Amino acid sequence: MKTRDRILRTALALFNEEGExxxxxxxxxxxxxxxxxxxxxxxxxxxxxxxxxxxNFETEMRMIxxxxxxxxxxxxxxxxxxxxxxxEIYDFRFFYRDLGVLLDRYPDLxxxxxxLLAEKRRTIEALLEHLSGxxxxxxxxxxxxxxxxxxxxxxxxxxxxxxxxxxxLPPGDLIHRTVFQAMATIIPYMxxxxxxxxxxxxxxxxxxxxx
Amino acid sequence: MKTRDRILRTALALFNEEGExxxxxxxxxxxxxxxxxxxxxxxxxxxxxxxxxxxNFETEMRMIxxxxxxxxxxxxxxxxxxxxxxxEIYDFRFFYRDLGVLLDRYPDLxxxxxxLLAEKRRTIEALLEHLSGxxxxxxxxxxxxxxxxxxxxxxxxxxxxxxxxxxxLPPGDLIHRTVFQAMATIIPYMxxxxxxxxxxxxxxxxxxxxx
Numbered sequence: 001m002k003t004r005d006r007i008l009r010t011a012l013a014l015f016n017e018e019g020e021x022x023x024x025x026x027x028x029x030x031x032x033x034x035x036x037x038x039x040x041x042x043x044x045x046x047x048x049x050x051x052x053x054x055x056n057f058e059t060e061m062r063m064i065x066x067x068x069x070x071x072x073x074x075x076x077x078x079x080x081x082x083x084x085x086x087x088e089i090y091d092f093r094f095f096y097r098d099l100g101v102l103l104d105r106y107p108d109l110x111x112x113x114x115x116l117l118a119e120k121r122r123t124i125e126a127l128l129e130h131l132s133g134x135x136x137x138x139x140x141x142x143x144x145x146x147x148x149x150x151x152x153x154x155x156x157x158x159x160x161x162x163x164x165x166x167x168x169l170p171p172g173d174l175i176h177r178t179v180f181q182a183m184a185t186i187i188p189y190m191x192x193x194x195x196x197x198x199x200x201x202x203x204x205x206x207x208x209x210x211x
Numbered sequence: 212m213k214t215r216d217r218i219l220r221t222a223l224a225l226f227n228e229e230g231e232x233x234x235x236x237x238x239x240x241x242x243x244x245x246x247x248x249x250x251x252x253x254x255x256x257x258x259x260x261x262x263x264x265x266x267n268f269e270t271e272m273r274m275i276x277x278x279x280x281x282x283x284x285x286x287x288x289x290x291x292x293x294x295x296x297x298x299e300i301y302d303f304r305f306f307y308r309d310l311g312v313l314l315d316r317y318p319d320l321x322x323x324x325x326x327l328l329a330e331k332r333r334t335i336e337a338l339l340e341h342l343s344g345x346x347x348x349x350x351x352x353x354x355x356x357x358x359x360x361x362x363x364x365x366x367x368x369x370x371x372x373x374x375x376x377x378x379x380l381p382p383g384d385l386i387h388r389t390v391f392q393a394m395a396t397i398i399p400y401m402x403x404x405x406x407x408x409x410x411x412x413x414x415x416x417x418x419x420x421x422x
Contacts, residue, residue: 021232021312097311100374101232114377142409146395150361156375157368163311164367166325184357188399198353 004042007032008056011049015094020050021101047106054109057092061116064088065123073134075183075197078127079204082179085155090171096159117156124151128186137189147185154182173209180205215253218243219267222260226305231261232312258317265320268303272327275299276334284345286394286408289338290415293390296366301382307370331366335359339397348400358396365393384420391416 001009010032014023025046029039043049068081089096095113103110125148131137132144139147158178162169169177183201187194212220221243225234236257240250254260279292300307306324314321336359342348343355350358369389373380380388394412398405 019312019315098309099311100308100371101230101312103374104230110375110377114375117375140406140409142413143395143398146392149392150365150396153364153368153372154361157364157371160311160368160371161364163314164321164325164328166321181357181360184354185361187354195351198351202353 003034003038007039007042008049008052011046012053012092012094015053016092020094020098025049050102050106051109053092054095054112057088057095058112058116060088061085062119065119068123069126073130075200075204078183079179079208082155082182083175086158086175086178089155089159090175093159096156097163099160117152120155121148121152124148124155131186136193137186138191139189143189147189150185151182154178154185176205176208214245214249218250218253219260219263223264223303223305226264227303231305231309236260261313261317262320264303265306265323268299268306269323269327271299272296273330276330279334280337284341286411286415289394290390290419293366293393294386297369297386297389300366300370301386304370307367308374310371328363328367332359332363335362335366342397347404348397349402350400354400358400361396362393365389365396387416387419 007028011028014028014031023046025039025043026036028046028049029036032039043052064081064085095102099113103113128137128139128144128148132139155178158174158181162174167174180201184198187198187201190197218239222239225239225242234257236250236254237247239257239260240247243250254263275292275296306313310324314324339348339350339355339359343350366389369385369392373385378385391412395409398409398412401408
């Protein structure tokens, strides 16, 4: 692996494990067993590394969000789609973990993070419209806005909530539970089909965490 | 005002405004226009101040949460109750803003924060049971658990979501909007009464932010 790639991978793993705030460029050089000078040759400090990591995250998130258009229709499709989205967030989890501090420190990233959140919101709106268009849910426009907020909030703060609650689930189980939580929010808008769909979702969830 | 109280008030205002991570005990002494030695006479460093602030927050939160028992029944009662809860959180907002970092740094506070969250959860459960007992909502036990999670998540991450979205609402409006969001989650479980209740909630919300 090229040194540049090795630096990025190691930085990501270190920030995810130990939190970004406590780590310096020198700490990172020590973990990599290279000199600070060699690190500096590739990246002009920790800020530069964080910016490249954010760019990678942003590119991958936009690909995933853009890829949902028109292809996500069955329960299983939606499950997989949200799973992939959350897995991507998990891979870059330090951005979400220390969000307040990071947004304060890097105002340019705050703007771009806000852009990603807006795209996430549009994707959720499109999915709800799709379900509504197919007659699978019936929902008042005001409640549809609130439901979008709820799903967005679940898909943004799941890692923080898990951290506070200290439940310490294996990542795969935590992701499946979050997919279930996000998807189950539409159940009350499904009318009589809701009870059946909830049963199918629960079965799918139990199967997923048993695998 | 006694010096000790003045230190606590100023520290809280400073942490809320500027974030806790960037502030040192010396910064705080400068804002207070007292010597670091005088500050140290009252509190043995920033950690001691944070612990006392957390104790104050904890005491007030437990009083509010405990006070809901049996007295919150009408829509207006519930609105006021959640408003007071969120106002309390707003007063100590730096704990929520930099939560991940703070929980890492103070493991003892993480345990107590977790305890507060558990008490918040029990209060929400009790409110939902109360509504269910009076026949105002009908809800499957699985969905009731998920609804509790949603409300808890809304009441915990509202400040973070507002910060990321950068909407910059006046605090009172933001609190009213969050009360509306939390309460509207029960609408789909109200059956035919739901549409009427949503109308009443919207009117109450619009009145509240116009005042």
